[in-house]
Amino acid sequence: MDWFLVAVAVVGFLILLVINVYLIVAYQHPDDKNEAYFPKFLILIGFTLAQGSVLLLPLDVANNAAYTGCAYSSSACGGLNMSLLWEIIYLTILTYVTLLIPFAIFYYESDDGLGNSKNSMFCSALKYEIVVLVCSSLTLLLMYSYLGHTEIPVSTYALTVVDNTVGSVSAGSWTDTSTPPPFNDLSTKDFENAEKALPSTTGTITMLVTFPIYCMALLGFVGWFFFVFFAGVGLASLPVDLICGYVYRPRHMDAIEFAEAQLSVRTRVNELIEIGELLKRERAAKEDSSQGYWARRRGNKADRQTVNKFKQAVYMLENDVEELKLCHENYASYNPLIPIFKLFLGIIAMVLSLLWILQICLFILPSPPLTPFLNDYFEWFDTWFPLFGVISVAVFSFYLECCVVKGCFKFGVRFFFITLHPMKLNGTYMNSFLFNLGLILLCSLPVVQFSTIAFADYARFTNVNQIFGVQIKYLQFFSYFWTTNAFIYAILGMAILSTAYLMCKPRDLPADPVKLRENLKMNRRR
Numbered sequence: 001m002d003w004f005l006v007a008v009a010v011v012g013f014l015i016l017l018v019i020n021v022y023l024i025v026a027y028q029h030p031d032d033k034n035e036a037y038f039p040k041f042l043i044l045i046g047f048t049l050a051q052g053s054v055l056l057l058p059l060d061v062a063n064n065a066a067y068t069g070c071a072y073s074s075s076a077c078g079g080l081n082m083s084l085l086w087e088i089i090y091l092t093i094l095t096y097v098t099l100l101i102p103f104a105i106f107y108y109e110s111d112d113g114l115g116n117s118k119n120s121m122f123c124s125a126l127k128y129e130i131v132v133l134v135c136s137s138l139t140l141l142l143m144y145s146y147l148g149h150t151e152i153p154v155s156t157y158a159l160t161v162v163d164n165t166v167g168s169v170s171a172g173s174w175t176d177t178s179t180p181p182p183f184n185d186l187s188t189k190d191f192e193n194a195e196k197a198l199p200s201t202t203g204t205i206t207m208l209v210t211f212p213i214y215c216m217a218l219l220g221f222v223g224w225f226f227f228v229f230f231a232g233v234g235l236a237s238l239p240v241d242l243i244c245g246y247v248y249r250p251r252h253m254d255a256i257e258f259a260e261a262q263l264s265v266r267t268r269v270n271e272l273i274e275i276g277e278l279l280k281r282e283r284a285a286k287e288d289s290s291q292g293y294w295a296r297r298r299g300n301k302a303d304r305q306t307v308n309k310f311k312q313a314v315y316m317l318e319n320d321v322e323e324l325k326l327c328h329e330n331y332a333s334y335n336p337l338i339p340i341f342k343l344f345l346g347i348i349a350m351v352l353s354l355l356w357i358l359q360i361c362l363f364i365l366p367s368p369p370l371t372p373f374l375n376d377y378f379e380w381f382d383t384w385f386p387l388f389g390v391i392s393v394a395v396f397s398f399y400l401e402c403c404v405v406k407g408c409f410k411f412g413v414r415f416f417f418i419t420l421h422p423m424k425l426n427g428t429y430m431n432s433f434l435f436n437l438g439l440i441l442l443c444s445l446p447v448v449q450f451s452t453i454a455f456a457d458y459a460r461f462t463n464v465n466q467i468f469g470v471q472i473k474y475l476q477f478f479s480y481f482w483t484t485n486a487f488i489y490a491i492l493g494m495a496i497l498s499t500a501y502l503m504c505k506p507r508d509l510p511a512d513p514v515k516l517r518e519n520l521k522m523n524r525r526r
Contacts, residue, residue, distance in 0.1 A: 232494025234403025
């Protein structure tokens with residue numbers, strides 16, 4: 001066993017814990033400062049799990065456990081049982097997204113501020129959680145029972161040996177008889193030459209995957225729908241928003257400009273107060289009405305979108321007030337390096353997004369790939385300082401996680417189908433923490449799977465590549481989505497559409513209060 005890798009894993013885990021404790025303390029709302037310890041503990045471990053699952057990929061690359069030469073020399077590999085570690089991590093994440101996070105959200109949301117007891121809050125949360133567990137357990141068990149087999153295509157190549165003379169193909173490495181064999185030196189060209197020169201037969205191996213592997217497959221499949229949508233939006237919006245943070249940075253206002261801006265803010269405040277009162281009256285009238293089920297359902301949908309627009313308008317107003325103060329009252333204390341730092345990060349994010357798009361277009365989608373692209377970059381790093389290659393994989397993978405969170409927030413600000421859950425310094429409630437944690441955990445497996453596909457050459461000797469690239473890839477029902485690259489085409493299309501949209505409308509604008517007021521009046525007439 002490579003004790004250096006063990007030490008790196010332990011130290012990395014402790015560093016993640018410290019960082020996440022700081023994030024929770026820095027972002028929590030003052031109302032939650034000495035409360036909600038159970039959700040805080042879940043959030044601490046959950047964020048560490050999500051980050052750790054992404055960082056396990058570079059650790060798996062360094063471990064090199066799937067390298068065939070490990071059978072000849074243990075020094076060629078790290079000796080860590082990464083397959084077991086992957087299963088433990090993702091089974092824990094499955095427990096989080098089906099049991100712990102839903103229960104915590106139900107429990108936290110059941111506190112309506114009217115003094116309801118903890119026992120009633122617990123019973124209410126438990127009632128909803130039982131429904132979630134029954135539905136998820138039945139789905140998982142039934143699908144594993146009927147669709148738990150993987151059908152792996154195999155090709156067998158025959159090479160005849162006469163008078164102890166080893167036959168050869170055009171790739172010289174195939175005649176190398178050194179021990180251990182130079183498996184690590186075989187290139188894609190070597191295998192192509194072998195396929196052309198050697199007689200072969202094709203077939204299929206059908207086998208039942210283990211239950212933990214199937215849990216990973218189903219969890220990843222569900223997560224891919226969120227990942228495609230939000231990561232696609234985030235690949236475009238993350239660099240755009242960072243650059244806009246520099247372009248639209250706070251600028252000094254004189255007394256007249258500041259007075260005019262204050263008047264505009266007061267007008268918006270009065271409009272939102274009026275809309276808030278209309279929302280209260282509408283809900284009171286709805287509780288007293290005797291509408292049918294479908295009428296209530298349609299009304300709740302319209303009411304949900306109106307409330308989301310109202311929350312977005314309030315959030316945008318709060319941000320504008322803070323920026324207005326920086327333009328006049330607090331301008332002397334404003335750090336001018338902040339927008340420059342945002343511009344710097346925006347340029348880096350733009351480069352990373354562009355590299356991801358190029359990797360999809362040049363390596364993942366073409367068959368055969370036009371070029372290994374980033375795989376060559378990582379392998380080149382390994383020739384003189386392997387740590388840089390591993391760190392690069394971690395950076396690209398972790399960037400996808402950031403894109404998921406940014407994409408979800410951007411969609412909530414621009415459209416109103418989902419509730420807005422922003423992460424604000426000293427202003428984030430536990431339900432927003434839990435919502436974002438659940439989203440990150442759901443997308444952590446697709447992030448690793450996508451990175452494994454994108455860096456297949458560099459990660460070819462990893463255990464996770466054998467899990468995703470062999471067992472899960474050819475599972476019944478799921479195989480269609482992986483072999484046709486359906487999700488990859490979807491994320492590419494979403495990124496392109498989001499880029500075109502944000503080029504036309506780069507700034508977030510608050511919901512129109514006039515339209516909000518009209519919607520509320522129409523809802524009341526219904």
